[in-house]
Amino acid sequence: MLQINYIRENRDAVIERLAVKNFKDATLVDHLIQLDDSRRKIQNESDALAAEANAASKQIGDFMRQGNKAEADRVKSESAGYKDQVKQLTEKLAEVEQELNSKIVLLPNLPHTSVPKGLVPEDNEVVLENGTVPKLQENALSHWDLLMKYDIVDLELGVKVTGAGFPVYKGKGARLQRALINFFLDQAADEGYNEVQVPIMVNEASAFATGQLPDKDGQMYYVAQDELYLIPTAEVPVTNLYRDVIVKEEQFPIKHAAYTPCFRREAGSYGAHVRGLNRLHQFDKVETVQLVHPDKSYEVLEEMSLYIQGLLQKLELPYRVLRLCGGDMGFTSALTFDMEVYSAAQERWLEVSSVSNFETYQSNRLKVRFKNSNGKMQLAHTLNGSALALPRIVASILENNQTDKGVRIPNVLVPYTGFEWID
Template sequence: MLQLNYIRENKDAVIERLAVKNFKDVDLVESLIQLDESRRKIQNESDAIAAEANAAAKQIGDLMRQGKKEEAEAVKSKSSGYKEQVKQLTDKLAQVEQELHDKLVQLPNLPHSSVPVGVSADDNEVVLSHGDVPTLAEGALAHWDLLTKYDIVDLELGVKITGAGFPVYKGKGARLQRALINFFLDQAAASGYEEVQVPTLVNEASAFATGQLPDKEGQMYHVGNDDLYLIPTAEVPVTNLYRDVIVKEEQFPIKHCAYTPCFRREAGSYGAHVRGLNRLHQFDKVETVQIVHPDKSYAILEEMSLYIQGLLQKLELPYRVLRLCGGDMGFTSALTYDMEVYSAAQGRWLEVSSVSNFETYQSNRLKVRFKNEDGKMQLAHTLNGSALALPRIVASILENNQTENGIRIPEALVPYTGFAYID
């Protein structure tokens, strides 16, 4: 979440940047500032009364030691109301702080100055394109037909077991999934990411710390009896490894990768764009997370973008990079790049990765800090990137590599699959 001091000291700039994200509730910013003024006033009043109570207690002690019992009793009588006054102010302060917190978490992160103005995905900026869009032979199939033709993923069997959006991978389809996971993890390790295995269920504190709550509760599966959430991405548990941790500056950059299944309700998602593997409720993904020095975070964002592009190049997939506009960005992000691969059979671009810089938005919730050169505590910056999500990668590999001999496996994956074709 945003830092209150920054909002108070830069109100006009905050309102201006929030407008880029199409945030309309300008009154919320003013309300936060007024609540903060009330909070500080109550705190000062409480501190003053507490100081008077301490002074009275000292005076009473001195008088009693001097044998001036009557004078001590007079001071005690005069100061008898201090404790109740402090209690009342403490209760009032708690109420104001709770209201302040509830309002503060409603503000999205401020977008970086490079974020384009826009209201939807149509306004995103194409940063670069790489590779030639393949031309398929007449009669080429979309991936959902290829899944059935080669019997590698059974969508209907998943419906029987669980419901729509929970596919069953079979034979070479299952081996392709495992190959991609291992390939992505090995590539991450070679790039300096330490692999971790993390829980796929998280508590409310973890979901709040990375910004899934209170913004995305409707998109997460909730285990009611235990009040736990199935993770929508490994970003949540991995970043929470450092919740309430003071890291050392020399540890930067902290780099982790993790493979997990991911779970998203995707409520309200309908239509042809969600057919087949295009949008699932359960899918596999390798995630990369970095916790870094604030001075380096935007350079590292570019490095993470290049790293993910390198994976797409090794998979021989044509792709493009988008800088998301304010209206299409996530609640917690300051700047996001989306990577899209081209699906030749569907004739459209499919998002396969997002890499984002959250600046201090997550770390302020996480309380992940470090001591800077001046010895002062400072919030770190957090970043994450999908490297990569599997379903649409699989869809594009299947569609773009159709041949008379079957589906050709990208050369970089063959050592992992153990086969060069799905036939």
């Protein structure tokens, strides 16, 4: 979340940057400043009253030691109400702080100055394109038809077992999934990421710390009896490994990779753009997360983007990189690059990864800090990137590599799959 001191000192700039994300409720910004004014006033009154009470207590002690009981009783009588007044101010302060904390989390992160203005995905900025879009034969099939043709993913069986958006992978489809997971994890290890295996359910504190709550409340699967949330991404449990932790500056960059299934309720249910594997309620993903020194975070963001692009190149998939506009960015992100692969059969671009810099937005909630070279506590910067989400990668591999013989497996995956063709 944003820091109230920064909001106070940069009110106009905060409102201007929030407008880039199409958050135009300037009244909330002013309300937060007013709440902070009240908090400071009450705190000052409480501190002053506590100081008077301490002084009175000292006076009483001095008079008693001098044997002057009359003066001691007088001061005691005059200060008798201090305790109740301090209690009342403490309760009032707690109420104001609670309201301040409940309102400040409604502000999204401020977008980086390079974020373009815009409302919809069409306003995103294309940074680069790489690779050649394949030209398929006239009888080319969409991936959902290929899934049925080769019997590698059963969508209807998933509906029977659970519901729409929960596919069953079979035979070579299941082996391709496992191959991609292992390939991505091995590549992450080669890049210096420390692999972790984390829970796929988190508590409310964890969901709040990375910004899923309250922003995504209602969009995550919730187990009410246990008050736990199924994770929408491994970013949540991995980043929370460092909640309330003071790390050492020399530990930076802290790099983790994790494979998890992911669960998202908001997946759509109509139209070609959500058919097949295009959008699911449950899917597999390898996530990369970094905690870094604030001076290095945008350099690291570029490195993470290049790393993910390298994975797409090794998979022989044509892709493009987008700088997301303000209206299409996530609530917690300061700057996001999306990677999209081209689906030849669908003739459109499919998002397969987002890499984001959250600056201190998450770390302020997480309270993950380090002591800088001047000996002062400072918030770390957090970043994450999908490396990669599997469903649309599988869809693009199937569509782009289909031939009369079958579907050709990218060379880099053959040692993992144990086969060269799906036929």
